[in-house]
Amino acid sequence: xSDSTIESVLSEQRLFHPSEEFSQQAxxxxxxxxxxxxNRAQQDPESFWAExxxxxxxxxxxxxxxxxxxxxxxxxxxxxxxxxxxxCLDRHLKTWRRNKAALIWEGEPGDSRTYTYAQLHREVCQxxxxxxxLGVQKGDRVGIYMxxxxxxxxxxxxxxxxxxxxxxxxxxFSAEALKDRLNDASAKLVITADGGWRKDAIxxxxxxxxxxxxxxSVPSVENVxxxxxxxxxxxxxxxxxxxxxxxxxxxxxxxxxxPTDSEDMLFILYTSGTTGKPKGVVHTTGGYxxxxxxxxxxxxxxxxxxxxxxxxxxxxxxxxxxxxYGPLSNGATTVMYEGAPRPSAxxxxxxxxxxxxxTIFYTAPTAIRAFIKMGEHHPKxxxxxxxxxxGTVGEPINPEAWMWYYKVIGNSRCPIVDTWWxxxxxxxxxxxxxxxxxxxxxxxTLPFPxxxxxxxxxxxxQVATNEGGYLVVKYPWPGMMRTxxxxxxxxxxxxxxxxxxxEGQYLYFAGDGxxxxxxxxxxxxxxVDDVINIAGHRLGTMEVESALVSHPAVAEAAVVGRxxxxxxxxxxxxxTLEGDxxxxxxxxxxxxxHVAGEIGAIARPGAIRFSxxxxxxxxxxxxRRLLRNLASGQDVSGDTSTxxxxxxxxxxxxxx
Ligand code: WTA
Numbered sequence: 001x002s003d004s005t006i007e008s009v010l011s012e013q014r015l016f017h018p019s020e021e022f023s024q025q026a027x028x029x030x031x032x033x034x035x036x037x038x039n040r041a042q043q044d045p046e047s048f049w050a051e052x053x054x055x056x057x058x059x060x061x062x063x064x065x066x067x068x069x070x071x072x073x074x075x076x077x078x079x080x081x082x083x084x085x086x087x088c089l090d091r092h093l094k095t096w097r098r099n100k101a102a103l104i105w106e107g108e109p110g111d112s113r114t115y116t117y118a119q120l121h122r123e124v125c126q127x128x129x130x131x132x133x134l135g136v137q138k139g140d141r142v143g144i145y146m147x148x149x150x151x152x153x154x155x156x157x158x159x160x161x162x163x164x165x166x167x168x169x170x171x172x173f174s175a176e177a178l179k180d181r182l183n184d185a186s187a188k189l190v191i192t193a194d195g196g197w198r199k200d201a202i203x204x205x206x207x208x209x210x211x212x213x214x215x216x217s218v219p220s221v222e223n224v225x226x227x228x229x230x231x232x233x234x235x236x237x238x239x240x241x242x243x244x245x246x247x248x249x250x251x252x253x254x255x256x257x258x259p260t261d262s263e264d265m266l267f268i269l270y271t272s273g274t275t276g277k278p279k280g281v282v283h284t285t286g287g288y289x290x291x292x293x294x295x296x297x298x299x300x301x302x303x304x305x306x307x308x309x310x311x312x313x314x315x316x317x318x319x320x321x322x323x324x325y326g327p328l329s330n331g332a333t334t335v336m337y338e339g340a341p342r343p344s345a346x347x348x349x350x351x352x353x354x355x356x357x358x359t360i361f362y363t364a365p366t367a368i369r370a371f372i373k374m375g376e377h378h379p380k381x382x383x384x385x386x387x388x389x390x391g392t393v394g395e396p397i398n399p400e401a402w403m404w405y406y407k408v409i410g411n412s413r414c415p416i417v418d419t420w421w422x423x424x425x426x427x428x429x430x431x432x433x434x435x436x437x438x439x440x441x442x443x444x445t446l447p448f449p450x451x452x453x454x455x456x457x458x459x460x461x462q463v464a465t466n467e468g469g470y471l472v473v474k475y476p477w478p479g480m481m482r483t484x485x486x487x488x489x490x491x492x493x494x495x496x497x498x499x500x501x502x503e504g505q506y507l508y509f510a511g512d513g514x515x516x517x518x519x520x521x522x523x524x525x526x527x528v529d530d531v532i533n534i535a536g537h538r539l540g541t542m543e544v545e546s547a548l549v550s551h552p553a554v555a556e557a558a559v560v561g562r563x564x565x566x567x568x569x570x571x572x573x574x575x576t577l578e579g580d581x582x583x584x585x586x587x588x589x590x591x592x593x594h595v596a597g598e599i600g601a602i603a604r605p606g607a608i609r610f611s612x613x614x615x616x617x618x619x620x621x622x623x624r625r626l627l628r629n630l631a632s633g634q635d636v637s638g639d640t641s642t643x644x645x646x647x648x649x650x651x652x653x654x655x656x
Contacts, residue, residue, distance in 0.1 A: 013440070014440060014441055015438045015439070015440055016406070016415070016416075016438055016439045016440070016441075017438045018415050018434055018435050018436075018438070019413065022388070022415065022434070022435055023435040023436070024435075025303075025435070026301045026433075026434065026435025026436065027297060027298055027301055027302075027433075027435070028298055028301075028433045028435055028436040029435050029436060030435075030436055031436055031437060031438070033436060034433055034436040034437060034446070034449070037449045038446075038447070038449045040449075041449040041450040042450075042452060045067075045450050045452075045475055045477075046066040046067050047066070048449070048450055049066065049067075049076070049290065049450060049477075049478055050063075050066045050077075052290060052294055053077060053080075053286070053290050053478075056290060056293050056294060056297075057082060057087050057286075057289060057290055057293065057329075058082065058086060058087055058091050059080055059081065059082045060081040060082055060083070060259045061079070061080060061081035061259070062079075062080060063077035063078055063079050063080030063262060063286070064078060064079040064080075065077075065078040065079065066078075067476065069476055071496070071501070071506040072491065072492055072495065072496040072506055072508075073482070073483065073488070074287075074476040074480060074482065075262070075263050075482075076262060076263070076284075076286055076287035076290075076476075076478045077262040077286040077287065077290075077478075078262065078263070079261075079262070080261070080262040080286050081259040081260065081261060081262070082259070082260065082262065082285065082286055082289065083160065083161065083163075083257035083258060083259060083260055083285075084157075084160045084260075084266060084285055084288075084289045084325060084329070085124060085128075085157045085158075085160045085161040085257055086161075086257040087289055087293075087329050088157060088324075088325060088328035088329050089102075089117060089120060089121040089124060089157070089328065090121060090257065092117045092331045093117060093118055093121060095331070097117050097304075097331045098116070098117055098118050099116045099117070099118060100116060100117055100304075100331070100333065101114050101115070101116060101333045102115050102116060102117040102119075102120045102328060102333065102334070103115045103120055103150055103153060103328075103333075103334055103335075103336060104307070104333060104334070104335045104336070104356055105149065105150045105335075105336045105337075105338070106335070106336070106337045106338065106339075106352055106355075106356075107149070107197065107338045107339075108197035108198070108200070108337075108338040108339030109197060113150060115150060117331070120154070120157075120328075122253045123150075123154045124154055124157040124158050124161060124255075125158075125161070125252075125253045125254060125255035126248050126251045126252070126253050126255070127151075127154050127155060127157075127158035127244075127248065128158040128159075128161040128162050128255040129251045129252055129253075129254075129255050130158075130225070130244075130247045130248055130251055131158055131159065131162055131164065131189065132162060132255075133247065133251075134189055134222075134223045134225065134242070134247075135188070135189075135222065135223070136159075136162065136164050136188060136189055137162070137164065138162060138163035138164065138258055138260075138264075139163065139164070139165075139264075139265075140164045140165070140188045140189075141164065141165050141166070141167055141185040141186060141187045141188060141268065142155075142159050142164050142165070142166050142167070142187060142188065142189045142190075142191060143166075143167055143168075143169060143178075143181070143182045143185065143187035143189070143190040143191070143221070144156065144159075144166050144167070144168040144169070144190075144191045144192075144314075145168075145169045145171060145173075145178055145190060145191070145192045145205055145208070145209060146168070146171060146191065146192060146193055146196070146205070146227070146314070147171050147193055147195070147196020147197065147198075147203065147205065147229060147338060148171075148196065148313060148314065148336055148337065148338040149193065149196070149227065149229055149336075149338060150336065151191075151193070151227045151244065152168070152314045153314065153323070153324045153336065155191045156168065156267075156314070156320070156324055157324070157328075159267075160260075160266060160285075161255060161257050161258065162255075162258050163258040163260045163264060165185075165265040165266060165267050165268060166266075166267045166268075167181060167182075167185045167187060167267060167268040167269065167270070167280070168267070168269065168314055168315050168319075168320065169181050169182075169270070169315060170313060170315025170316060170600070171196055171198075171203060171205055171313070171315060172203075172313075172315070172600045172601055172602060173315075173599065173600040174208065174596070174597055174598060174599055174600045175208040175209075175211035175212040176212070176597070176598050176599070177278075177598070177599050177600055178208060178209065178212040179211075179212040179213075179217055179218055180277060180278075181270050181278070181280075182212065182213075182218045182220070182221060183217075183218050183220070184270070184277070184280055184485065184486065185268050185280060185485065186220040187218070187220055187221055188220055188221065188222055188223075189221065189222065189223050189224070189225060190209055190213075190221055190223075190224045190225070191224075191225045191227075191244075192205050192206055192209045192224060192225070192226055192227070193205050193206065193226060193227040193228070193229040193230070194206045194226060194227070194228055194229055194230050194231065194232060194234045195229060195230035195232060195234075196229060196230065196338065197229075197230065197338055197339065198339075198340070199339075199340060199342040200342060200344055202230045202232060204232075204234075206226055206234040206235070207234065207235075209224060210235055210237075213240075222240070223240060223241075223242060224237070224240055224241045224242070225242055225244055225247065226241055226242065226243055226244060227244040227245075228243060228244070228245060260285050261285070261286075262284065262285055262286030262287065263284045263285070263286070263482070264284060264285050265282055265283075265284055265285075265482075266283050266284055266285045266288055266289075267282075267283055267320065268280040268281065268282055268283075268485045269281050269283070269316075269317055269320065269423055271317075271423040271424070271538055272531060272538045272539050272540035272543055273494060273529075273531065273540050274494075274511075274529045274530045274531060274540055274541075274542065275540070275542055276542065277543070278540070278543065279484045279485075279487070279490060279494070280484060280485030280486065280487075281317075281423050281424055281481045281484065281485075282481055282482045282483050282484070282485050283426055283479075283481060283482065284482050286478070287426075287477075287478030287479055287480070288321075288325070288426050288427075288478070288479050289325065289329060290478050290479075291426050291427045291477065291478040291479025292321040292322070292325045292326035292329065292426065292427045292479060293325075293326060293329040293330060295321075295326070295427040295428040295431070295448060295479070296321075296322060296326035296327060296330060296332075296427075296428075297330055298433050298448070298449075299391075299417055299419060299428050299431045299432070299433055299434070299448070300360050300362070300389055300391060300417060300434075301389060301433075301434055301435060302327070302330045302332050302360075304331070304332075305359070306332055306333065306359045306360055306388075307333050307335060307356050307357055307358045307359050307360070307386070308327055308332050308333060308334055308335065308358070308359065308360040308362075309334075309335035309337070309352070309353070309356075309358045309360065309361050309362065310322045310323045310327075310334070310335075310362040310363075310391075311337065311349070311361075311362065311363045311364070311367060312362075312363075312364070312393075314336075316423075316537070317422070317423040317426075318362075318393055318394075321426060321427050321479075322362065322427075323336060326427070335352065335356060335358060337349075337352060341367075341370060341371070341374065346374045346375075346378050347378035347379070347381070347382065349371070350378055350379045350381075350382035350384060351382065353382065353384055353386065353387065354382045354383050354384065354386075357386040358386055358387060359386050359387060359388050359389070360387075360388065360389045360390075360391070361387055361389075361390050361391065361409070362390075362391035362392070362393065362417075363391070363392065363393075364392060364393055364394035364395070364535070364536040365392055365394060365395050365396070365397040365398070365401055365536065365568065366394065366395070366535040366536050366566065366567055366568055368392065368397070368401045368404065368405050369401055369565070369566050370566060371404075371409075372401065372404050373566070376408050379408055379409055380408070384409060384411065385411070387409065387410060387411075387414050388414055389414055389415055389417060389434055390405055390406070390409060390410050390414045390415070390416050390417065391416070391417040391418075391419060392405070392416065392417070392418050392419070393418075393419045393420075393421070393536070394533070394535075394536025394537075395526070395533045395536050395568045396442065396523075396524050396525065396526060397418055397441075397442060398442065399441035399442045402416060402418075402441035402442055403441055406441070415432065415434035415435075415439060416432075416439055416441075417431060417432050417434055417439075418431065418432065418439070418442075418443065418444045418445070419431040419444065420444035420512075420522065420524050422510060422511075423481075423538075424480070424481040424495065424510075425473075425477075425479060425480060425481075425510075426478075426479025426480060426481065427479040428448055429447065429448060429451050429453060429473065429477075430444040430445065430446065430447050430448070430451070430453055430522045430524070431444055431445065431446075431448060432444075432445040432446070433448075440521060442523065443517070443521045443522060443523050444521075444522050444523075444524055445521050445522065446520060446521065446522070447522070450477055451473060451477055452473060452474040452475040453471065453472070453473050453474075453522065454471075454472055454473075454474060454516075455467075455468075455469040455470065455471055455472070455514050455515060455516050455522070456469050456470055456472050456499060456507065457469050457470070458470070458498070458499060458500075459499075459500060459502075460472075460499045460500060460501075460502045460505075460507055463515075465516060465517065465518055466515050466516070466517055466518070467515060468513055468514070468515050468525060469513070469514065469515065470498070470499065470509060470510075470512075470513065470514075470528065471510045471512045471513065471514040471522070471524065472499060472507040472508055472509055472510065473507070473508040473510070474505060474507055474508075480508070494509075495508055495509050495510075496508065496509065497509075511527055511528060511529045511531060512524055512525070512526065512527055512528065513525040513526060513527070513528040530542065530624065532559075532560075532561035532569050532571060533561070533568050533569055534561075534567050534568065534569055534570060534571065534602055534603075535566075535567040535568060535602070536568065537602050539571070539599075539602065539603055541558075541559040541560065541561075541624070543599060543603070544557075544559040544571060544573065544595060544599065544603055544605070545557045545558065545559050545573075547594065547595045547598035547599055547603065548573055548575060548591060548594070548595060550594075550598065551590075551591060551594045552578065552581075553577055553578055553581040553587060553590075553591070554575055554576075554577065554578070554591070555576045555577055555578050556575070556576045556614055557573055557574065557575045557576075558573070558574045558614050558622045558624060558627055559571055559572070559573045559574075559605070560572055560574075560624055560627045560628040560631050561628070561631075562606075562628070562631040562632040563632055564606065570605075570606035570607075571603070571604075571605040571606055571607075572605065572606060572607045572608075572609065572627075572631035573591070573595075573605045573607070573608045573609070574609050574611055574614055574627055574631075574652070575591065575608055575609065575610055575611070576610075576611055576612060576613060576614060577610060583610035587610075588608045588610075591605070591608050592604050592605050592608065607631075609631075609652070611648070611651065611652055612648070612651065613645070613648045613651075614627075614648070615627065615643055615644075615645075615648045615649050615652065616643075616644050616645075616648075617642045617643065617644060618642065618644045620644075623642070623643060626640065626643070626649065630652060630653065636649065636653065
């Protein structure tokens with residue numbers, strides 16, 4: 001990529017080509033090669049995926065049908081038997097990778113550990129045997145509520161090894177949120193730690209588990225397995241709670257992998273939607289293993305010499321697919337970090353890049369904006385010359401942040417891989433392949449081979465070039481979610497009924513708005529539904545509203561997002577009060593705290609606006625668009641003809 005491209009064209013048409021040297025060594029080497037693969041996959045997706053499944057994964061038994069598509073329910077590699085922990089571990093032991101670093105972990109207080117493939121295999125087998133001892137069987141669900149420590153990945157792989165499904169709950173979620181998820185999944189066991197380090201303080205995870213399980217409120221949970229990390233005193237309930245290190249001592253490291261079916265459930269991961277409680281997104285084994293493997297291999301051009309670092313938390317899909325399963329299935333070295341940039345360690349990320357010679361760095365726009373704010377001198381005073389690819393995920397990246405990332409972190413020589421995807425999609429959907437697809441700042445570029453993505457109107461018609469529409473996928477893919485746990489109807493309603501099926505073709509509705517430019521590049525514009533994206537994390541407005549009205553002072557609440565320079569969006573809550581309560585700073589603080597307690601700190605509203613009434617249509621629907629505009633200080637005098645009572649709006653405006 002030449003620097004003159006940057007300086008001379010300062011519009012969104014800037015195009016960045018990988019260097020010839022980079023392309024030559026990449027798995028996919030040119031736009032022509034990408035197009036050829038894409039076209040071939042489009043013509044016959046099933047044989048495309050089947051060939052890859054044969055080549056990239058080890059199977060105990062081959063499938064007898066590639067795809068069974070009963071819209072909207074898909075089964076991939078029907079009848080095939082495999083084990084994802086085998087593909088992530090055992091098969092590498094037969095090669096020179098046996099003693100290669102599989103997982104490099106950096107703890108927040110500065111401690112570190114490295115596991116080779118052989119060592120990680122041993123840990124996983126032992127842990128799997130502990131799970132068996134605790135009565136966990138194939139098909140059971142196991143809750144994982146952990147800090148960013150190796151045991152989190154080990155626990156996931158141990159579940160997979162015996163065919164139990166894990167449900168990881170982000171360690172920043174509250175006891176209340178944990179309880180709901182454990183109950184929805186009927187988890188039999190919870191794996192946690194005494195605490196985790198976060199920004200120089202201890203997050204008391206075990207206390208939260210105790211709260212979640214108090215008074216038998218999750219009847220399915222029989223045991224709790226506790227990793228010792230922060231070493232403060234914690235309550236250990238006799239008969240229920242067990243120390244990880246006690247149970248693992250002396251346990252056999254021999255544990256043959258369960259031959260799971262392609263369609264056996266691998267995990268449930270809860271994510272926010274527009275209505276009701278978070279939904280349990282179900283992923284199964286074979287298709288997910290293949291999809292995360294191939295997408296990572298091609299989009300991050302994984303080579304055997306790479307040191308790959310994804311900064312996500314294992315509590316999110318990015319951590320599942322691209323810290324644990326994708327990298328290990330590829331036999332790569334994956335880096336895991338417990339901490340985060342904080343005032344006491346503003347250069348900590350760059351220290352880690354330097355210390356381990358990280359070659360691929362994958363983070364989120366909100367982190368990039370934080371790096372920009374902390375100042376260039378932190379990255380500039382470290383040796384970042386090992387880096388060769390930079391990735392981003394979680395929200396649309398603004399071109400300014402893209403350019404900073406490209407120039408300051410990548411020294412104008414590392415391709416930026418902007419990956420658009422979702423919890424539901426399992427892996428990358430629209431992304432550059434760095435040796436093949438020139439990039440434009442702010443665009444996720446082109447669909448991955450085999451992904452028939454498009455932008456359409458509500459009738460399913462393709463919209464014109466550069467016109468906004470709904471981002472959809474027109475054909476099933478191996479990594480797609482299979483259902484909403486326990487609620488197949490919700491799966492159908494949420495993703496498959498917004499855009500009417502036409503000519504028998506079902507369109508997957510992602511919930512994002514997008515446009516395609518004259519080169520067919522996708523520009524994702526953000527959610528078109530009532531989901532807010534805070535620092536790359538999804539939250540449903542309904543969830544926050546339910547949390548607010550569960551407080552005795554609140555009569556009614558409406559929650560919207562407003563643009564925020566650092567977090568992308570922040571929450572503004574409009575609230576009407578019950579008769580006995582009066583608005584004020586004290587109550588505002590209390591309500592913010594209440595929401596954080598109900599859901600987790602990420603849901604804490606940035607502002608609460610008290611009002612006598614909320615603006616509604618004549619049929620009683622809250623006019624969120626209007627509130628959104630009000631919250632971000634925009635003009636709201638426009639289309640208010642459907643408003644039932646104009647004076648409500650006038651009052652809200654006066655108060656702003
Ligand atoms: C948003 C995270 C623009 C989008 C992997 C999507 C993005 C939601 C990008 C999924 C990107 C994710 N460009 N927007 N590169 N990546 N998003 O389920 O709105 O936590 O629908 O999965 O994040 O969030 P989720």
